[in-house]
Amino acid sequence: METTLSPRSLGRPGFVSDLRAFWAVVHREWTIFRRYPSWIIALLIWPLIFPMMYILTARALAGPDGSGLAVFLKITGASDFIGYIVIGTTVWMWQNIVLWDVGFSLRNEQMRGTLESNWLSPTWRFSYLLGHTGPQFISMLMFITITALEFGLLFHVRLHGSLWMILLMMLAAIPSIYGLGFAFASLVITVKEANAFVFLIRGLVMIFCGITFPISLLPGWMQSIAKWLPQSYLIHGMRAAAFSNAGIPALLPDLVPLLAFGAFWLIVGYFTFLWMERRARRTGAIGQY
Amino acid sequence: MKTTSLSQPSLGTQLRALFVIALKDWKVFWRYPLNAVSNIFQPIIWITPVYFMGKAFSTNGQALGFAAYSGTGDYMSFILLGTVLANFILTVFWGMGYALKNDMDAGVLESNWLMPVSRLLILVGRTLTSLLTTAITSLIMLVIAGALFGFKPTGNTLAAFLTALPMLIGLYGFGFAFAGLVLLMREANTLVDVSSFLVQGFSGTNFPVQSLPTWLIPVALALPLTYGLDAVRGWLLQTRTILPLNVEILLLIISMFLMLWFGAWVFYRVERQVRTLGTLGQH
Numbered sequence: 380m381e382t383t384l385s386p387r388s389l390g391r392p393g394f395v396s397d398l399r400a401f402w403a404v405v406h407r408e409w410t411i412f413r414r415y416p417s418w419i420i421a422l423l424i425w426p427l428i429f430p431m432m433y434i435l436t437a438r439a440l441a442g443p444d445g446s447g448l449a450v451f452l453k454i455t456g457a458s459d460f461i462g463y464i465v466i467g468t469t470v471w472m473w474q475n476i477v478l479w480d481v482g483f484s485l486r487n488e489q490m491r492g493t494l495e496s497n498w499l500s501p502t503w504r505f506s507y508l509l510g511h512t513g514p515q516f517i518s519m520l521m522f523i524t525i526t527a528l529e530f531g532l533l534f535h536v537r538l539h540g541s542l543w544m545i546l547l548m549m550l551a552a553i554p555s556i557y558g559l560g561f562a563f564a565s566l567v568i569t570v571k572e573a574n575a576f577v578f579l580i581r582g583l584v585m586i587f588c589g590i591t592f593p594i595s596l597l598p599g600w601m602q603s604i605a606k607w608l609p610q611s612y613l614i615h616g617m618r619a620a621a622f623s624n625a626g627i628p629a630l631l632p633d634l635v636p637l638l639a640f641g642a643f644w645l646i647v648g649y650f651t652f653l654w655m656e657r658r659a660r661r662t663g664a665i666g667q668y
Numbered sequence: 669m670k671t672t673s674l675s676q677p678s679l680g681t682q683l684r685a686l687f688v689i690a691l692k693d694w695k696v697f698w699r700y701p702l703n704a705v706s707n708i709f710q711p712i713i714w715i716t717p718v719y720f721m722g723k724a725f726s727t728n729g730q731a732l733g734f735a736a737y738s739g740t741g742d743y744m745s746f747i748l749l750g751t752v753l754a755n756f757i758l759t760v761f762w763g764m765g766y767a768l769k770n771d772m773d774a775g776v777l778e779s780n781w782l783m784p785v786s787r788l789l790i791l792v793g794r795t796l797t798s799l800l801t802t803a804i805t806s807l808i809m810l811v812i813a814g815a816l817f818g819f820k821p822t823g824n825t826l827a828a829f830l831t832a833l834p835m836l837i838g839l840y841g842f843g844f845a846f847a848g849l850v851l852l853m854r855e856a857n858t859l860v861d862v863s864s865f866l867v868q869g870f871s872g873t874n875f876p877v878q879s880l881p882t883w884l885i886p887v888a889l890a891l892p893l894t895y896g897l898d899a900v901r902g903w904l905l906q907t908r909t910i911l912p913l914n915v916e917i918l919l920l921i922i923s924m925f926l927m928l929w930f931g932a933w934v935f936y937r938v939e940r941q942v943r944t945l946g947t948l949g950q951h
Contacts, residue, residue: 418858420858420862421858421861421862424862425862428862428865428866428869429865431869432865432869432874433717433718433721435869435874435875435879435880436718436721436747436874436875437721437725438875438879438880438881439733439734439737439738439743439874439875439876439879440721440722440725440726440731440733440734440743440875441725441733442732442733442734442735442736442737443733443736443737443879444733444736445733446727446732446733447725447726447727447731447732447733447734448725448733450724450725450726450727451721451724451725454724455724574702574703574706575702575703575705575706578706578709578710578713582709582710582713585713585714585716585717586713586716586717589720590717591717591718591720591721592717592720592721592723592724593724596720596723596724597720
């Protein structure tokens with residue numbers, strides 16, 4: 380008599396095991412994050428120095444008598460040019476950091492040579508990506524809080540609007556910013572050396588989303604492109620909430636497209652991951668670098 | 669018992685090592701051609717917000733405020749020139765400090781260190797290819813950005829080039845000291861990013877340093893790069909310089925020797941310490 384034994388996995392996949400895997404990735408990333416204490420310096424210095432370069436250029440453009448500043452404030456409708464620039468540059472940095480941290484999370488794992496073995500564990504593989512996002516999100520919250528504190532205390536930037544409305548705009552932007560990060564992380568596994576793609580995406584935000592100027596100054600064709608970038612709505616909405624005391628009705632034209640882009644990028648991010656996973660198994664690309 | 673090395677170091681072997689390091693970096697650079705494209709377009713991307721911001725500060729297309737500080741209202745030529753020089757500044761910072769970090773991560777630093785070649789020469793070798801590729805990509809960037817934003821140098825190009833030389837050579841001193849810090853601290857990204865960003869910023873790559881807040885002006889004036897950028901702009905764009913041009917050039921030459929000596933001194937001290945601690949292979 381011939382007996383056929385079907386291979387059985389020792390793993391028992393389920394919701395709890397997925398949660399445990401997610402938590403293990405979060406824990407590991409947090410340990411690595413703390414291992415290199417220079418992040419403390421980065422966290423304190425970057426929020427200050429990146430906007431500073433644009434702020435100092437703006438000071439030079441304003442002139443010794445500040446005549447240029449009056450023109451700028453009239454065109455932008457802002458009451459404070461420092462706050463105006465800081466909001467734009469902070470949104471840019473948020474997207475930039477997510478692209479590097481979340482976008483390269485799987486790639487870094489691949490470079491360390493641990494991606495393939497992790498891939499064999501009987502868990503929901505998307506939890507690896509989500510696990511990387513956890514500590515990143517916490518550090519990003521710290522980053523934004525430090526930005527607000529530094530510019531508030533050192534440069535006396537004051538809000539003329541509601542903090543809750545600013546937070547609402549940021550909350551609405553999370554799906555699009557991280558969805559883009561997920562899609563990117565999956566593509567990086569396939570294309571490997573993807574620094575140039577980060578430069579491209581963050582470059583689009585830098586050029587088209589008006590991080591230091593109003594989008595209305597752009598030529599028509601550039602304004603059309605800006606409408607397809609969620610960060611344009613985030614920057615515009617945050618500035619309106621911070622300096623024009625805009626409420627929910629006034630923010631709706633920014634909130635609605637931001638949420639729509641968010642849903643789009645989350646779906647694209649998840650399905651790109653699934654596509655990459657299947658492709659990587661078929662081609663054996665997971666272990667290559 | 670006398671231990672003799674099989675190696676026979678000479679000027680020829682040192683130069684050969686230099687060439688081999690540069691050739692290896694050249695191959696690696698062109699292995700990823702997208703990096704070259706990125707090097708050309710990245711600076712353009714970074715200065716585009718400044719271009720539009722400048723429009724928001726201008727009246728009838730004239731940046732009068734900027735002209736009051738610098739002596740020229742052509743802020744884009746001012747910034748483009750600063751960007752090209754900043755590319756070279758970055759090359760020396762990244763070329764040495766970051767190359768060491770890459771070698772650490774790849775696990776080849778310790779074996780490279782065993783070569784009978786001067787360690788400063790290894791560092792210099794790591795910058796040769798990047799200097800050449802920076803020159804190529806910066807030139808292309810200048811042509812493209814000139815077409816997009818306008819670039820109108822009206823002065824003496826040769827004098828500007830000769831003025832830039834002591835500044836760039838002096839930068840190697842900065843780079844040596846910095847490479848030593850990378851050996852000591854190991855995690856170099858933040859260190860490289862922040863310090864090169866600050867040095868670039870305070871030396872006035874994007875704006876005349878006279879526009880800095882009063883308490884920051886001494887920081888800018890303490891950096892030799894400030895005089896280099898200022899003098900090159902003075903030659904090429906006829907801007908108002910901080911000091912007379914001949915005084916700035918003299919300062920650049922003196923600081924070149926000082927920085928080279930100080931940088932090498934710091935590097936060798938740190939390197940000895942790292943070898944004593946045995947942490948060269950760690951990352």
